[in-house]
Amino acid sequence: MSAAATREGTSPAEFTGIDFSATGKQLGYGHVVHSDNVHDGSVIPVPVAVISSGPGPVALVVAGTHGDEYEGQILAHELIRELDPAQLTGTVIVVPAANSPAVRGAARVSPIDAGNLNRSYPGNPAGGPTEQVAALIAGQLLPRADFVIDMHSGGSNSTYLPSSFIYRGPEEALWRRKLRAVRHLGLPYAMVVAPLLEPGSLSSAGDLAGIPTISTELSGAGTVDRSALETMRRGLPALLASLGIAGPGAETGAEPCAEPQWLELVPESPVTSTAAGLFEPLVDLGDTVVAGQPVARVHFIDELDRPPRSFAARTDGVVAILRRPTLVAPGAHLLHIAPPLDISTI
CATH class of the missing domain: 3.40.630.10 (Zn peptidases)
Structure with missing residues (x-):
């Protein structure tokens, strides 16, 4: 106590x-x-x-x-x-x-x-x-x-x-x-x-x-x-x-x-920002995507002539989690992609 x-x-x-x-x-x-x-x-x-x-x-x-x-x-x-x-x-x-x-x-x-x-x-x-x-x-x-x-x-x-x-x-x-x-x-x-x-x-x-x-x-x-x-x-x-x-x-x-x-949810699920700025999702919750597909980009706030940085899916799957705040910093998970799971194999 x-x-x-x-x-x-x-x-x-x-x-x-x-x-x-x-x-x-x-x-x-x-x-x-x-x-x-x-x-x-x-x-x-x-x-x-x-x-x-x-x-x-x-x-x-x-x-x-x-x-x-x-x-x-x-x-x-x-x-x-x-x-x-x-x-x-x-x-x-x-x-x-x-x-x-x-x-x-x-x-x-x-x-x-x-x-x-x-x-x-x-x-x-x-x-x-x-x-x-x-x-x-x-x-x-x-x-x-x-x-x-x-x-x-x-x-x-x-x-x-x-x-x-x-x-x-x-x-x-x-x-x-x-x-x-x-x-x-x-x-x-x-x-x-x-x-x-x-x-x-x-x-x-x-x-x-x-x-x-x-x-x-x-x-x-x-x-x-x-x-x-x-x-x-x-x-x-x-x-x-x-x-x-x-x-x-x-x-x-x-x-x-x-x-x-x-x-x-697997280690490749998160799509993580390496930039600070404004997060723009290119997909919606529930969308099916493939590895390499652009799924998000981050716009730089102060570098007016710099194009946004694009981020791609690291795995095939479904957009399962989507970040809400638009302002992001490096390390922020922008979204998570979850591959389908055959439950009968577990």
């Missing part, structure tokens, strides 16, 4: 308003303790809802890991309001604003400690605010879960094809459960990345704990995509039903949705 936690008389892993052994709908918060000019003598609340009918499978639903990713936050709040414990056969734990300072600041990272929650797992209960949140989720919520869905979007800096986003493996049984969940969720695309791609992410924490974990990328651009919302409003109840947890508008044992288009 941190010295700050001792002074406040509470542990960073403590919850108010939540009894995990109780049934019904409980709305509470986890405690994050931090002493600065604003938060001294208080806690930073991390909202948590637990909706339970008693014994049965447990789903953990997380949103607001990055504060400027909004589709998942809206879906999580809707889930909290609409789930009826009497309709469940198990428990749904919902964390709608995991990095609550980032959510309130409309920022990717916490404005308190610049912490990126999705690079902070398993966390540290005696650390800074973001490390405490990671420890709260990884130490107190993740072990209760039979399945985890971590909802992301592109945020202010990028737009993604609306997709499920899954790490390979880490072993066969867990991988098959992820594939089944992706098919029930019903997003039009599914992006596959390397095992344990980001060691500090919730997906990696779930894989290391042996708990099937999938993520989403629901458009982005720092706004709300209505089409992605509607797809997820159908997909989340279907996913809960497939896990043996009944939900509104879903029947237990529901059939999977149509097969998504499977894509893979």
Whole structure:
């Protein structure tokens, strides 16, 4: 326990308003303790809802890991309001604003400690605010879960094809459960990345704990995509039903949705700027391109007689991620191209 936690008389892993052994709908918060000019003598609340009918499978639903990713936050709040414990056969734990300072600041990272929650797992209960949140989720919520869905979007800096986003493996049984969940969720695309791609992410924490974990990328651009919302409003109840947890508008044992288009992010996917200036995309999200095809250019701001620098695709595939801010610096990924993936070969 941190010295700050001792002074406040509470542990960073403590919850108010939540009894995990109780049934019904409980709305509470986890405690994050931090002493600065604003938060001294208080806690930073991390909202948590637990909706339970008693014994049965447990789903953990997380949103607001990055504060400027909004589709998942809206879906999580809707889930909290609409789930009826009497309709469940198990428990749904919902964390709608995991990095609550980032959510309130409309920022990717916490404005308190610049912490990126999705690079902070398993966390540290005696650390800074973001490390405490990671420890709260990884130490107190993740072990209760039979399945985890971590909802992301592109945020202010990028737009993604609306997709499920899954790490390979880490072993066969867990991988098959992820594939089944992706098919029930019903997003039009599914992006596959390397095992344990980001060691500090919730997906990696779930894989290391042996708990099937999938993520989403629901458009982005720092706004709300209505089409992605509607797809997820159908997909989340279907996913809960497939896990043996009944939900509104879903029947237990529901059939999977149509097969998504499977894509893979590979080392050649990023198209990276080597110039500073104004980014002009030459392709749109979802376009199919071939290696060597011009896909972007950057216009120089001060060199008025200099033509723009052109950038080409490094692999065949689909434009899966597109940068949003027009002003770029060297090293900025302008877009990502994801080759199609034959999922039957994995």
